[in-house]
Amino acid sequence: MRAKAKPEAEAVTAEMTGADVLIHSLKKENVDVLFGYPGGAVLPIYDALYRSPIKHILSKHEQGSIHAAEGYARVSGKPGVVIATSGPGATNLVTGITDAMMDSLPLVIFTGQVASTVIGTDAFQEADIMGITAPITKHNYQVRDVQDLPRIIKEAFHIATTGRPGPVLVDIPKDVANKTISPDYDSTIHLPGYQPTFSPNILQIKKLADAVGAAKKPVILAGAGVLHANAGKELVAFSEKHRIPVINTLLGLGSYPGNHPLFLGMGGMHGTYTANMALYECDLLISIGARFDDRLTGNLEHFAIHATVAHIDVDPAEIGKNVPTQIPIVSDAREALKKLLEIESPLPDTEEWRKKLTQNSEDFPLWKKVSTTEFLPQRVVELVHEYTKGDAIITTDVGQHQMWAAQYYAFADANRWVTSGGLGTMGFGFPSAIGAQLAFPEQTVVSLTGDGGFQMTLQELSTLQELNLPVKVVIMNNQTLGMVRQWQEAFYEERYSQSLIPVQPDFVKLGEAYGIKSFKVTNEEEAKAVFEEAFSHREPVLIDCRVSGKENVYPMIAPGKGLHQMIGVKP
Amino acid sequence: MKRIVTATVINQSGVLNRITGLMTKRQFNIESITVGHTEKEGVSKMTFVVNVDDNAKIEQLIKQLNKQVDVLKVTDITDQAIVVRELALIKVISNAQIRSEISGIIEPFRASIIDVSRESITVQVTGNSDKIEAILDLLRPYGIKEMVRTGITAFPRGSQKSVTDLKQYSILN
Numbered sequence: 001m002r003a004k005a006k007p008e009a010e011a012v013t014a015e016m017t018g019a020d021v022l023i024h025s026l027k028k029e030n031v032d033v034l035f036g037y038p039g040g041a042v043l044p045i046y047d048a049l050y051r052s053p054i055k056h057i058l059s060k061h062e063q064g065s066i067h068a069a070e071g072y073a074r075v076s077g078k079p080g081v082v083i084a085t086s087g088p089g090a091t092n093l094v095t096g097i098t099d100a101m102m103d104s105l106p107l108v109i110f111t112g113q114v115a116s117t118v119i120g121t122d123a124f125q126e127a128d129i130m131g132i133t134a135p136i137t138k139h140n141y142q143v144r145d146v147q148d149l150p151r152i153i154k155e156a157f158h159i160a161t162t163g164r165p166g167p168v169l170v171d172i173p174k175d176v177a178n179k180t181i182s183p184d185y186d187s188t189i190h191l192p193g194y195q196p197t198f199s200p201n202i203l204q205i206k207k208l209a210d211a212v213g214a215a216k217k218p219v220i221l222a223g224a225g226v227l228h229a230n231a232g233k234e235l236v237a238f239s240e241k242h243r244i245p246v247i248n249t250l251l252g253l254g255s256y257p258g259n260h261p262l263f264l265g266m267g268g269m270h271g272t273y274t275a276n277m278a279l280y281e282c283d284l285l286i287s288i289g290a291r292f293d294d295r296l297t298g299n300l301e302h303f304a305i306h307a308t309v310a311h312i313d314v315d316p317a318e319i320g321k322n323v324p325t326q327i328p329i330v331s332d333a334r335e336a337l338k339k340l341l342e343i344e345s346p347l348p349d350t351e352e353w354r355k356k357l358t359q360n361s362e363d364f365p366l367w368k369k370v371s372t373t374e375f376l377p378q379r380v381v382e383l384v385h386e387y388t389k390g391d392a393i394i395t396t397d398v399g400q401h402q403m404w405a406a407q408y409y410a411f412a413d414a415n416r417w418v419t420s421g422g423l424g425t426m427g428f429g430f431p432s433a434i435g436a437q438l439a440f441p442e443q444t445v446v447s448l449t450g451d452g453g454f455q456m457t458l459q460e461l462s463t464l465q466e467l468n469l470p471v472k473v474v475i476m477n478n479q480t481l482g483m484v485r486q487w488q489e490a491f492y493e494e495r496y497s498q499s500l501i502p503v504q505p506d507f508v509k510l511g512e513a514y515g516i517k518s519f520k521v522t523n524e525e526e527a528k529a530v531f532e533e534a535f536s537h538r539e540p541v542l543i544d545c546r547v548s549g550k551e552n553v554y555p556m557i558a559p560g561k562g563l564h565q566m567i568g569v570k571p
Numbered sequence: 572m573k574r575i576v577t578a579t580v581i582n583q584s585g586v587l588n589r590i591t592g593l594m595t596k597r598q599f600n601i602e603s604i605t606v607g608h609t610e611k612e613g614v615s616k617m618t619f620v621v622n623v624d625d626n627a628k629i630e631q632l633i634k635q636l637n638k639q640v641d642v643l644k645v646t647d648i649t650d651q652a653i654v655v656r657e658l659a660l661i662k663v664i665s666n667a668q669i670r671s672e673i674s675g676i677i678e679p680f681r682a683s684i685i686d687v688s689r690e691s692i693t694v695q696v697t698g699n700s701d702k703i704e705a706i707l708d709l710l711r712p713y714g715i716k717e718m719v720r721t722g723i724t725a726f727p728r729g730s731q732k733s734v735t736d737l738k739q740y741s742i743l744n
Contacts, residue, residue: 193643
């Protein structure tokens with residue numbers, strides 16, 4: 001039973017505490033769900049929350065909160081909002097904040113702080129979270145005066161969601177949250193040092209249009225910026241109009257239909273042969289909302305060496321950072337594509353180029369072993385695709401299962417793919433599935449995870465149990481840290497140091513301990529039967545898929561090699 | 572190569588931390604850094620001297636600095652006509668006999684003696700880095716007990732007739 005609470009502080013003019021101001025500001029920002037964990041320094045905030053209708057998701061560890069917020073933000077485009085207490089609460093968020101920074105996810109994070117009077121005295125549960133998060137946030141604030149709170153929150157949401165999205169942290173000392181004021185919500189945002197460019201320079205657009213007209217071997221590299229800008233339709237229109245093949249980055253998957261004839265697949269370390277050779281051989285590379293991560297480019301000395309490089313990015317600092325760029329375009333991806341579509345320019349003749357690429361795809365398709373005895377991990381992804389009709393939201397951690405999901409799920413639509421790209425965070429996938437499911441309660445959400453990564457955040461099974469969300473946890477259990485094992489096999493003469501994990505919990509019993517229907521499958525037949533059942537009911541399910549532990553992800557570019565030096569392109 | 576970069580910033584707590592942290596993270600070597608108020612209230616100016624390998628690196632630094640919310644403007648002023656000043660305090664070992672000798676040495680530099688004790692004198696000199704290096708060279712033989720430099724602060728000259736700025740064409744640079 002709830003204790004009798006004070007009536008909700010609705011009237012804005014009345015005196016209210018800093019904590020009430022925070023909750024009221026969240027409502028003004030249309031926040032419908034919070035991810036958090038209470039503690040001493042945020043007691044005033046949780047007291048204000050007690051009399052508020054905003055939904056709060058209680059995780060079992062702050063890392064679970066922030067990854068859930070990331071999943072929510074990734075699929076909905078709305079900012080994920082997190083609350084944690086001072087000290088350990090705040091430091092437990094650090095991995096998630098860094099992850100969101102690397103993958104440009106909009107988050108607004110509120111951390112409690114010890115009272116202003118004792119900041120700097122090594123007080124109980126004090127951590128210098130401003131110092132700790134300075135390099136991993138787009139911006140951070142410590143609220144010194146409660147009168148600034150409405151403005152700071154407004155600015156925090158503005159900064160997190162505009163330009164290149166990213167995490168913004170607001171640190172609130174306990175006394176500030178307790179202090180009573182008559183808030184002024186009308187303060188306008190005044191950020192003279194923050195003016196992100198939205199529209200492209202039209203001269204640069206013309207330059208790119210001319211380059212497109214003259215190109216013989218053009219290719220588009222589409223990254224997550226296309227998803228953030230909601231530019232999928234424009235991208236398809238542009239590529240079809242000029243008949244330019246499209247490659248996705250890992251994080252860009254879904255920004256271009258995976259079954260489109262112009263789609264070459266994912267590029268990079270475990271990308272398709274066709275995509276990587278196209279990046280190597282092209283004479284015009286149009287990168288849209290991608291940041292030339294080293295896992296995509298391979299050795300930069302060999303990257304797109306024959307190409308004129310055009311780079312459309314909302315963040316000017318990404319242009320020219322890794323790859324010399326001849327046509328820089330600072331712009332929102334959608335705005336730039338719209339302008340490109342408006343310009344009348346000659347269409348390039350790409351027929352020969354496309355023929356060659358099609359030939360490559362036929363000669364060197366993605367391949368996997370065919371086995372009647374082994375249960376291959378790639379088949380798990382294919383079966384999930386089959387039983388979800390290719391329309392599920394898929395979340396992953398990092399490693400082999402992530403690469404197989406990227407290779408074999410063939411995302412047809414945007415915002416179905418939630419993965420930790422830049423930071424490569426184990427333990428990201430499962431909590432982020434909970435966040436994604438909260439954003440889209442009707443959608444099928446599958447947490448494709450490995451036995452290693454799942455065990456890093458499996459405490460959130462309790463959250464899943466409490467919320468009874470229909471998330472399907474599919475553990476691709478190979479009893480190894482697969483990618484580590486693969487690298488040890490390839491580069492450390494099969495010295496499998498600390499990567500084989502034969503002793504494991506009984507995942508079925510574990511799931512059942514949390515009241516979640518759980519299955520173990522050891523071959524394809526069993527998997528089919530269980531998937532059939534699992535995906536036809538709207539309830540949480542855990543499936544421990546005992547797959548072969550010796551499979552490697554291919555094709556592959558070894559570290560230090562160029563995109564044209566792929567290994568394992570054929571069985 | 573050495574570049575002089577100025578950043579106009581909003582005087583928020585933590586802004587210096589963000590900027591120096593960024594430079595550390597991106598592996599920029601800060602040779603000197605000065606910070607102080609400007610004519611505008613709440614706005615400070617930082618002057619950095621950084622050592623970079625090439626132009627791409629300095630361009631990246633400027634872009635990264637510009638991304639900071641509290642940074643208003645970043646300029647690489649190295650190639651402009653600029654006024655550059657640095658202050659140095661130099662404690663030179665000196666007894667009464669050679670005091671006037673030192674005084675004669677520093678006079679052309681328009682430096683001044685601001686503290687005298689039995690064994691030493693303290694010289695204050697302002698100017699660009701080359702000038703300070705020059706006076707240090709001359710004083711070194713007497714024995715420098717202690718020396719501190721502020722690092723340079725700089726801004727563009729009122730008029731940008733770069734032809735008059737002979738420094739750019741000096742073969743010494």
